[in-house]
């Protein structure tokens with residue numbers, strides 16, 4: 370179900386509920402039984418009983434003629450102004466809460482149509498590896514906010530990233546492009562072959578493992594899998610925290626000058 374369909378369903382349900390409540394309330398107010406007005410003393414044989422006008426019984430006040438004056442005829446019991454305003458306020462609050470709830474659901478619901486939060490079928494893995502090699506060791510994948518680098522299980526003998534790489538079947542690591550310090554986008558430094566954040570100088574090796582700077586950990590990442598036909602599946606439904614400082618697997622000193 371798409372986000373749009375969910376929002377539409379919630380809004381329609383809210384409007385339907387509001388219509389039902391208002392209809393119930395109006396019927397209840399209109400059909401409330403009204404005692405016939407006592408036209409005058411002595412109508413029921415009670416001499417000296419106070420006279421009660423139909424308008425007073427209906428809460429209408431004033432001296433108008435609506436309500437079928439005199440003679441014991443039943444009147445439509447129209448809601449008084451205070452009740453009407455109270456009901457209107459209640460319905461407005463109900464509608465506002467429904468709208469707010471729908472907007473919240475729409476905001477929090479993962480975009481399953483293919484936006485960030487979905488599982489992407491990126492491309493054939495071999496083709497991606499060729500692109501990574503041709504692009505100086507990394508590839509950006511904007512729809513998934515991911516940075517793709519080559520992953521070699523021989524550099525990860527203890528299988529630290531096995532869970533992220535389909536039990537080391539995948540040959541690609543997918544890093545989240547956002548710096549875990551304060552959220553800047555992290556560019557690749559072509560000379561050092563590290564990720565180097567221009568905001569406060571955090572540095573990470575090619576696999577996004579912390580090397581220097583104020584960042585509390587290595588770069589966050591995503592799970593990948595290799596599909597039946599060799600395509601890389603990138604799962605952005607969960608952002609996996611990067612390894613803690615000093616917990617990296619890749620031995621990769623800077624290969625040239627730093628950029629920050």
Ligand code: FES
Nearest residue numbers: 548550551566569
């Ligand atoms: S945001 Fe990257 S080092 Fe501060």
